[in-house]
Amino acid sequence: MAIEDTKSGHAATVDRSASAAIDVAHLVKLYKTNRAVDDISFKIARGSVTGLLGGNGAGKTTTIAMIMGLTLPTSGKVSVLGCAMPAQSAEVLGRMNFESPYVDMPMRLTVRQNLTVFGKLYAVPDLKGRIAQLAEDLDLKDFLDRASGKLSAGQKTRVALAKALINAPELLLLDEPTASLDPDTADWIRQHLETYRRSQNATILLASHNMLEVERLCDRVIIMKKGRIEDDDSPEQILLRYNRTTLEDVFLDVARGRDREQAP
Numbered sequence: 001m002a003i004e005d006t007k008s009g010h011a012a013t014v015d016r017s018a019s020a021a022i023d024v025a026h027l028v029k030l031y032k033t034n035r036a037v038d039d040i041s042f043k044i045a046r047g048s049v050t051g052l053l054g055g056n057g058a059g060k061t062t063t064i065a066m067i068m069g070l071t072l073p074t075s076g077k078v079s080v081l082g083c084a085m086p087a088q089s090a091e092v093l094g095r096m097n098f099e100s101p102y103v104d105m106p107m108r109l110t111v112r113q114n115l116t117v118f119g120k121l122y123a124v125p126d127l128k129g130r131i132a133q134l135a136e137d138l139d140l141k142d143f144l145d146r147a148s149g150k151l152s153a154g155q156k157t158r159v160a161l162a163k164a165l166i167n168a169p170e171l172l173l174l175d176e177p178t179a180s181l182d183p184d185t186a187d188w189i190r191q192h193l194e195t196y197r198r199s200q201n202a203t204i205l206l207a208s209h210n211m212l213e214v215e216r217l218c219d220r221v222i223i224m225k226k227g228r229i230e231d232d233d234s235p236e237q238i239l240l241r242y243n244r245t246t247l248e249d250v251f252l253d254v255a256r257g258r259d260r261e262q263a264p
């Protein structure tokens with residue numbers, strides 16, 4: 001269904017039934033002469049989990065920031081859930097959310113206070129009930145009333161995930177969701193993400209350096225290198241193409257410039 005975008009005063013239409021959750025076309029981001037993102041295009045299907053891989057500085061975070069409408073592209077187009085970003089971001093920000101363990105919440109506020117502030121920003125109905133549910137699901141009850149700055153890394157990550165799920169987003173963008181977590185907690189977070197995606201038919205795009213995580217969660221992998229897309233396929237097809245048994249080995253092949261033909 002296409003509706004007029006009257007709220008933001010734009011004449012463009014918002015296509016709520018657009019099949020792709022994310023549609024990126026010829027996206028470019030220049031920082032002075034550095035082509036951080038260099039003409040990338042992809043569409044992400046609703047209900048899918050896609051891994052964005054690439055070495056340090058490959059352009060993953062810049063791509064996610066442009067998808068969220070936080071960074072303005074130099075050229076190219078981004079559309080999220082049928083809305084052009086950033087022009088129609090007001091229409092869609094309430095239906096998406098973001099998590100990164102590198103973005104701290106206000107330290108002095110308790111976990112409950114932080115979740116309340118974010119819940120109010122998203123106008124979440126029955127916010128108390130939603131926080132209680134997330135506290136149950138993500139095992140936050142023991143430290144709901146503790147200052148957010150006094151949590152361990154694993155506890156902070158669970159709170160960050162609760163913040164990202166507060167508005168039950170249709171689209172979840174994750175930047176290294178399990179960085180610095182012990183294997184047990186990381187596995188637990190991944191299980192929760194899988195359950196959330198399945199129960200809500202949510203779409204997830206995650207940037208990660210953890211190849212096991214990507215193999216476990218993702219049905220599609222986009223590999224970036226120097227701002228460009230080096231490969232884009234299912235993990236199975238990528239492993240076949242590079243004649244490798246793990247994405248870790250594929251990552252090393254790409255990083256070290258061994259292309260598909262040269263790989264064993």
Ligand SMILES: Nc1ncnc2c1ncn2[C@@H]1O[C@H](COP(=O)(O)OP(=O)(O)OP(=O)(O)O)[C@@H](O)[C@H]1O
Binds near residue numbers: 031055056058059
């Ligand atoms: N605000 C900025 N100003 C100038 N250059 C930037 C800025 N943000 C990123 N860059 C540059 O853009 C390029 C891509 O950076 P980006 O953070 O998107 O990479 P990344 O793939 O997320 O890397 P990492 O895995 O290290 O997080 C890098 O060369 C980086 O130095």
